[in-house]
Amino acid sequence: MADTPKPDELAKIDHTPPVFRGWMDTQPEIRPGIACYGSKSKDLKYVDMPNPRDWSPFDDDWKLPENWEETIHEGFKDRLGRFRSFKLFMDICVRCGACADKCHFFIGSGDPKNMPVMRAELLRSIYRKKFTVGGKLLGRLAGARELTEDALKELWYYLYQCTECRRCSLFCPYGIDMAEITIMGRELTNLVGLNIDWIAAPVANCYRTGNHLGIQPHAYKDMLDFFTDEIEDITGLRMEQDLNRKGAEILFITPSGDVFADPGTFTCMGYMMLFHYLKSLGLDITWSTYASEGGNFGYFTSHEMAKRLNAKMYAEAKRLGVKWILGGECGHMWRVLNQYMDTFNGPADFLEEPVSPITGTRFENAKTTKMTHIIEFTADLIKNNKLKLDPSRNDNLKVTFHDSCNPARGMGILEEPRYVIKNVCNNFYEMPPSTIREQTFCCGSGAGLNAGENMELRMRGGLPRANAVKFVHEKHDVNMLACICAIDRAVLPNLMEYWVPEVDVTGVHEMVANALVFEGEKKRTTDLRGEPLPGMEDEEDV
Amino acid sequence: MNFIISILFSGFAVSTLILIPWVGVGAFDLRVLFGVIVPYAAMATFFIGIIVRVIDWGKSPVPFRIPTTAGQEWSFPWIKSNPIDNPRGTGGVIVRMILEVLLFRSLFRNTRLEYRNADGGLKVDYEWEKWLWLAALAFHWSFLVIFLRHFRFFMEPIPSFVHLLDSLDGFLQMGVLPFNGLGVPCVYISDLLMLAAVTYLFFRRLYIPQVRYISLPADYFPLFLILALGLTGVLMRYFLRVDITAVKELAIGLFKFSPTVPEGIGVIFYIHLFILSVLIAYFPFSKLMHFAGVFLSPTRNLSNNNRFVRHVNPWDYPVQTHTYDEYEDEFRERMIEIGLPVEKQIEPKEEPKEEEKE
Numbered sequence: 001m002a003d004t005p006k007p008d009e010l011a012k013i014d015h016t017p018p019v020f021r022g023w024m025d026t027q028p029e030i031r032p033g034i035a036c037y038g039s040k041s042k043d044l045k046y047v048d049m050p051n052p053r054d055w056s057p058f059d060d061d062w063k064l065p066e067n068w069e070e071t072i073h074e075g076f077k078d079r080l081g082r083f084r085s086f087k088l089f090m091d092i093c094v095r096c097g098a099c100a101d102k103c104h105f106f107i108g109s110g111d112p113k114n115m116p117v118m119r120a121e122l123l124r125s126i127y128r129k130k131f132t133v134g135g136k137l138l139g140r141l142a143g144a145r146e147l148t149e150d151a152l153k154e155l156w157y158y159l160y161q162c163t164e165c166r167r168c169s170l171f172c173p174y175g176i177d178m179a180e181i182t183i184m185g186r187e188l189t190n191l192v193g194l195n196i197d198w199i200a201a202p203v204a205n206c207y208r209t210g211n212h213l214g215i216q217p218h219a220y221k222d223m224l225d226f227f228t229d230e231i232e233d234i235t236g237l238r239m240e241q242d243l244n245r246k247g248a249e250i251l252f253i254t255p256s257g258d259v260f261a262d263p264g265t266f267t268c269m270g271y272m273m274l275f276h277y278l279k280s281l282g283l284d285i286t287w288s289t290y291a292s293e294g295g296n297f298g299y300f301t302s303h304e305m306a307k308r309l310n311a312k313m314y315a316e317a318k319r320l321g322v323k324w325i326l327g328g329e330c331g332h333m334w335r336v337l338n339q340y341m342d343t344f345n346g347p348a349d350f351l352e353e354p355v356s357p358i359t360g361t362r363f364e365n366a367k368t369t370k371m372t373h374i375i376e377f378t379a380d381l382i383k384n385n386k387l388k389l390d391p392s393r394n395d396n397l398k399v400t401f402h403d404s405c406n407p408a409r410g411m412g413i414l415e416e417p418r419y420v421i422k423n424v425c426n427n428f429y430e431m432p433p434s435t436i437r438e439q440t441f442c443c444g445s446g447a448g449l450n451a452g453e454n455m456e457l458r459m460r461g462g463l464p465r466a467n468a469v470k471f472v473h474e475k476h477d478v479n480m481l482a483c484i485c486a487i488d489r490a491v492l493p494n495l496m497e498y499w500v501p502e503v504d505v506t507g508v509h510e511m512v513a514n515a516l517v518f519e520g521e522k523k524r525t526t527d528l529r530g531e532p533l534p535g536m537e538d539e540e541d542v
Numbered sequence: 543m544n545f546i547i548s549i550l551f552s553g554f555a556v557s558t559l560i561l562i563p564w565v566g567v568g569a570f571d572l573r574v575l576f577g578v579i580v581p582y583a584a585m586a587t588f589f590i591g592i593i594v595r596v597i598d599w600g601k602s603p604v605p606f607r608i609p610t611t612a613g614q615e616w617s618f619p620w621i622k623s624n625p626i627d628n629p630r631g632t633g634g635v636i637v638r639m640i641l642e643v644l645l646f647r648s649l650f651r652n653t654r655l656e657y658r659n660a661d662g663g664l665k666v667d668y669e670w671e672k673w674l675w676l677a678a679l680a681f682h683w684s685f686l687v688i689f690l691r692h693f694r695f696f697m698e699p700i701p702s703f704v705h706l707l708d709s710l711d712g713f714l715q716m717g718v719l720p721f722n723g724l725g726v727p728c729v730y731i732s733d734l735l736m737l738a739a740v741t742y743l744f745f746r747r748l749y750i751p752q753v754r755y756i757s758l759p760a761d762y763f764p765l766f767l768i769l770a771l772g773l774t775g776v777l778m779r780y781f782l783r784v785d786i787t788a789v790k791e792l793a794i795g796l797f798k799f800s801p802t803v804p805e806g807i808g809v810i811f812y813i814h815l816f817i818l819s820v821l822i823a824y825f826p827f828s829k830l831m832h833f834a835g836v837f838l839s840p841t842r843n844l845s846n847n848n849r850f851v852r853h854v855n856p857w858d859y860p861v862q863t864h865t866y867d868e869y870e871d872e873f874r875e876r877m878i879e880i881g882l883p884v885e886k887q888i889e890p891k892e893e894p895k896e897e898e899k900e
Binding site for chain 1: 544545546547551595598599600601602603604605606607608610611612613614615616617618620621622623624627628642646648649651652653654655657659664666668674678750751752753754755756757758759760761827828829831832835836838839840841842846848849850851852853854855857858861862863864865866869870872873876877879880881882883
């Protein structure tokens with residue numbers, strides 16, 4: 001693994017591209033610390049993806065299949081015919097440059113090929129050569145170039161430096177969406193077996209065990225049992241959860257990251273406590289070990305792979321005979337659920353329009369997918385006064401909220417998390433407007449780039465986000481970054497430690513659970529992390 | 543290839559295009575070619591080309607509904623949603639598209655990165671930057687006004703909206719020369735705006751390092767072409783006057799499909815007409831198609847209603863999945879051990895197992 005430069009070293013960034021050397025005349029060096037490891041043979045084999053073999057992007061020989069050019073050419077043509085978005089986005093860019101400085105990877109790296117327009121041009125140039133008259137006749141003068149092995153490597157390098165966050169598409173006057181182009185580009189690379197390990201392995205895991213981390217059913221139960229013990233230590237109450245229970249009213253699906261590592265685990269404990277709290281009010285809910293993944297790394301591979309992994313949700317809901325599905329806090333999970341799931345695997349006509357069993361609220365906006373976001377569910381509970389909350393338990397926190405890219409720009413869930421946060425804690429501060437809500441900056445590690453070997457890239461990509469956090473930290477003494485995304489919870493701690501070490505990361509439901517006052521609980525002295533609650537610093541921990 | 547080559551190539555191409563009618567009409571008197579045949583061919587290319595392109599785009603379906611949401615979605619009655627930037631239905635989409643097409647709303651969001659890393663402190667700002675939006679707006683709208691004003695050459699009698707535009711556009715009543723009169727007409731605001739905007743759009747390509755890096759000849763060429771179109775027009779109107787009556791005779795003839803080529807129109811007119819012909823013939827093959835493409839853009843023209851209105855993918859196909867049964871088959875034993883419910887119990891084959899252990 002490459003050493004990551006120190007923050008002050010890394011922050012020396014020049015955003016001026018070369019003056020005289022055109023982009024077609026530069027070939028990038030595929031650098032450790034930026035690029036991820038190549039996909040492993042066994043993972044591709046498990047899900048029948050083409051050209052399975054062990055390979056490394058740092059080697060000269062990528063072990064491409066014999067007819068790789070033809071495969072990509074055919075795949076390109078096929079996708080142009082199947083996706084209007086793709087065809088249009090290849091044709092209508094005027095290179096106005098509005099997107100150029102909107103990308104967190106460009107801001108954090110200064111690499112001109114990380115400008116969204118440039119990243120797209122890498123693919124467009126190949127498109128022009130193969131599919132347009134001008135490109136065939138005029139070549140480079142028309143911005144066209146051959147698909148050589150070098151061009152493929154360059155394309156790969158930059159497609160896996162895009163987190164599909166869609167910030168560029170917000171500013172594009174024609175709505176050209178680099179995420180869409182990256183999705184297509186990655187589909188093409190997958191046709192010749194060029195995925196990254198950090199995507200291919202979770203995909204294979206998820207296919208087999210139901211979740212990206214490869215947690216087998218008994219281990220999944222063990223983990224929830226462990227959290228039950230932890231919660232009992234803190235509250236004195238035993239909050240057992242149901243798993244794979246047929247006949248429950250609601251199926252709960254959350255990213256597996258939440259049961260695996262801190263601070264996601266605290267969010268997971270938050271869900272468990274909320275469900276227990278609501279049990280006596282009529283909540284009838286089950287978790288599943290088969291549909292134990294909310295996220296979908298298949299979405300970072302191909303539409304087909306996304307569909308294959310997503311299928312488990314409805315299949316499990318059907319098997320268990322639930323009425324509707326509740327989904328946990330996650331980013332790209334919700335883009336898939338909102339913009340793809342029903343089209344992929346619907347219609348879910350065996351389910352019913354979600355209705356909160358506690359408040360009676362109909363979630364009309366989930367009428368056909370039958371899947372509601374837990375932040376909507378909780379916001380509705382709070383609005384209807386169904387939760388007894390003591391926000392002062394979170395008084396040690398000065399909170400800011402990071403809008404995750406996908407819920408913001410692929411769904412528009414902006415107010416609900418803020419409403420919940422403001423009801424469970426007393427100190428909330430917004431980051432500057434150009435860095436939140438629809439203009440939010442990515443964590444820098446989305447779309448499967450949350451690996452360990454590309455830490456420099458992640459710290460670069462997360463620079464704009466971290467810088468905005470730093471701003472509110474310095475101005476308002478903010479010490480907690482809240483989010484509703486499991487990848488955020490997995491990667492933002494690293495980012496904070498690197499850029500703003502004084503700030504920690506939390507899911508919103510961890511704070512909800514901290515504030516939630518249970519009937520018959522013991523006097524709480526610590527929060528879910530085992531740290532003393534405000535005013536309890538001197539209390540003996542029992 | 544770099545920006546110098548791009549500019550030289552585009553500049554050379556446009557200069558050549560100016561020379562062609564200059565020589566053609568000036569030296570060889572090919573008035574029919576440049577006054578009738580070329581314009582007709584260009585118009586045919588323009589219309590057929592655009593139709594073919596749009597149909598071609600339209601042939602590719604929209605398998606998924608993927609709007610970029612730029613505001614709060616519709617959820618609870620007590621949460622204020624943003625019906626335009628995150629449209630729930632067709633009404634919102636129409637408003638969003640109107641704002642996009644007429645006012646360039648997305649471009650209006652533009653900011654400029656200000657990255658300073660000095661004195662031990664890193665400062666990253668996203669600053670006010672509306673110049674691109676302003677120039678784009680000025681350029682497109684003045685181009686439209688100029689185009690509409692030209693109807694006084696194509697139509698007899700001149701439609702009243704043209705008179706209205708004329709008087710609004712020319713309200714400055716400013717002579718182009720330091721003194722009024724001498725038959726020099728008043729200056730149109732749209733002429734000034736368009737030339738200024740195009741010039742700005744060119745200079746920003748040179749001046750802003752990132753934009754310079756991404757610019758292709760395909761970006762400079764149409765700019766130069768439009769600049770040449772505007773300049774020849776301005777020359778003709780204010781300096782090298784041509785016989786307007788004859789021009790109008792030719793234009794009306796073209797539009798009535800009974801072309802005539804009157805004598806005595808200056809070469810400058812043929813240059814103007816030829817550049818226009820090249821521009822519209824080039825149109826369907828170029829990035830200028832963005833004008834049609836923006837209407838089809840799936841991130842803008844769709845509502846964010848996937849969770850309550852089903853969207854069907856026309857080429858959807860069944861995929862292989864890992865079923866629950868396959869999953870349970872693999873993990874059944876351990877599931878039973880830890881007390882998870884299962885669909886099938888393990889068949890009683892326990893006894894022979896004991897023997898195998900030996």
